[in-house]
Amino acid sequence: LLKWNEVRYRKKGLPPGTMGWPVFGETTEFLKQGPNFMKNQRARYGSFFKSHILGCPTIVSMDPDINRYVLMNEAKGLVPGYPQSMLDILGKCNIAAVHGSTHRYMRGALLSLVSSTMIRDQLLPKIDHFLRSHLSNWDSSTIDIQEKTKEMALLSSLKQIAGIESGPMSEEFMPEFFKLVLGTLSLPIDLPGTNYRRGLQARKNIISMLRKLIEERKASMETHDHRDMLSSLMRSDENRQKLTDEEIIDQIITILYSGYETVSTTSMMAVKYLHDHPKVLQQLREEHLEIRGRKRPEDPIEWDDFKSMSFTRAVIYETSRLATIVNGVLRKTTQDMELNGFVIPKGWRIYIYTREMNYNPYLYPDPLVFNPWRWLDKSQESINNNLMFGGGTRQCPGKELGVAEISTFLHYFVIRYRWEEVGGDKLMKFPRVEAPYGLHIRVQNLY
Numbered sequence: 001l002l003k004w005n006e007v008r009y010r011k012k013g014l015p016p017g018t019m020g021w022p023v024f025g026e027t028t029e030f031l032k033q034g035p036n037f038m039k040n041q042r043a044r045y046g047s048f049f050k051s052h053i054l055g056c057p058t059i060v061s062m063d064p065d066i067n068r069y070v071l072m073n074e075a076k077g078l079v080p081g082y083p084q085s086m087l088d089i090l091g092k093c094n095i096a097a098v099h100g101s102t103h104r105y106m107r108g109a110l111l112s113l114v115s116s117t118m119i120r121d122q123l124l125p126k127i128d129h130f131l132r133s134h135l136s137n138w139d140s141s142t143i144d145i146q147e148k149t150k151e152m153a154l155l156s157s158l159k160q161i162a163g164i165e166s167g168p169m170s171e172e173f174m175p176e177f178f179k180l181v182l183g184t185l186s187l188p189i190d191l192p193g194t195n196y197r198r199g200l201q202a203r204k205n206i207i208s209m210l211r212k213l214i215e216e217r218k219a220s221m222e223t224h225d226h227r228d229m230l231s232s233l234m235r236s237d238e239n240r241q242k243l244t245d246e247e248i249i250d251q252i253i254t255i256l257y258s259g260y261e262t263v264s265t266t267s268m269m270a271v272k273y274l275h276d277h278p279k280v281l282q283q284l285r286e287e288h289l290e291i292r293g294r295k296r297p298e299d300p301i302e303w304d305d306f307k308s309m310s311f312t313r314a315v316i317y318e319t320s321r322l323a324t325i326v327n328g329v330l331r332k333t334t335q336d337m338e339l340n341g342f343v344i345p346k347g348w349r350i351y352i353y354t355r356e357m358n359y360n361p362y363l364y365p366d367p368l369v370f371n372p373w374r375w376l377d378k379s380q381e382s383i384n385n386n387l388m389f390g391g392g393t394r395q396c397p398g399k400e401l402g403v404a405e406i407s408t409f410l411h412y413f414v415i416r417y418r419w420e421e422v423g424g425d426k427l428m429k430f431p432r433v434e435a436p437y438g439l440h441i442r443v444q445n446l447y
């Protein structure tokens, strides 16, 4: 079977590589060996090879020039290639599901919500207000920091989107959202009891909650001057086409989904690395105590404070690099096309696998060492090979917002608490960074 499968794919013009078993391909090896599978294939076939993983024939690219080309050339037929379950559950107006001019205007609407001015004037005050209370009362207790950072990412987004405070609405929303996330990561099998079916149901429930919210908002817009993402999405202005209710709902789900695991996992891993590197923690704490020293205890973190957190920013980038929060991004071809001298058939996935780049010793000397100081030279952030936030026409629009959230979290966490790990928790790095049974820490007030 293996041989037959190789022969089947032995078309002229395809890159080197192996295709594994019919139907299953090399998914088992990929999931079992993880990063080593990629390393081995790269050693045998170079930085551009074919495989069959996660249900699709796939070209894996670790070549910086090709990666840049693919990310910059969506118009030539290199569109997002995320799994069907993700597209079904996130909705057809979701940003990953739309291309061309629709993508441009959905992205434009989103960018105006998370611009620097918006972060400064509207979002940072909300993030600050939320985190102050979220991080209170952790003293003298053992907490699961994974759970806390997940709640934080979701609840802080709900507050920014529609001013929703922790309470009955968010409590109703949270379990549905968690089911939605699980559904997007499952096989698209629509049978009772599957995560996919649960995810679809959760989407329906979330839509009806958001619809209700939109109706209430429509009724109160005349009399109230709401200042949040929802009211900006509902307003039309001369530069921007008005979004339909359906587009607004999918846009909200996009914001919640994209900022959820990325922000929560980076925050959790920052806590982990800070615990393991006391010198880094000390310098980070000094940065935050200095900022607090300039303010009264009740003063919120403001834009200038955030901008002055250069070491914090370096810690966040280093955490993102070393933990590899995002392994790569997926595209698919909409037609047969030539790439790097090979012919890639229509419908194949292109996996821009960025993990290896994060550990490249030429880019990051001593790549396995947690060394935030390497990011203090700001030009490091913008080097072309750095794809931690993607690149090209779909580069992460929420990057600054994400960094602002994590920075504010770290501010209150390190000035209020010292902590130690309970120990014994398992931490997985692949295929996703997660602590399967939680990451437990004992927290104590610093003063």
Ligand code: HEM
Binding pocket: 080, 095, 096, 107, 110, 114, 254, 255, 258, 259, 260, 262, 263, 266, 320, 325, 326, 329, 330, 387, 388, 389, 390, 391, 393, 394, 395, 396, 397, 398, 399, 401, 402, 403
């Ligand atoms: C540490 C935090 C974050 C990381 C590491 C991260 C990473 C990424 C990456 C790698 C991509 C590229 C995906 C691709 O090319 O297919 C991306 C896209 C995206 N991110 Fe983020 N992200 C973060 C935070 C956020 C936040 C807070 C938001 C909320 C607004 C957000 C919204 C988005 C959206 C909407 C896209 C798709 C853009 C498009 O298709 O045009 N991200 N992000």
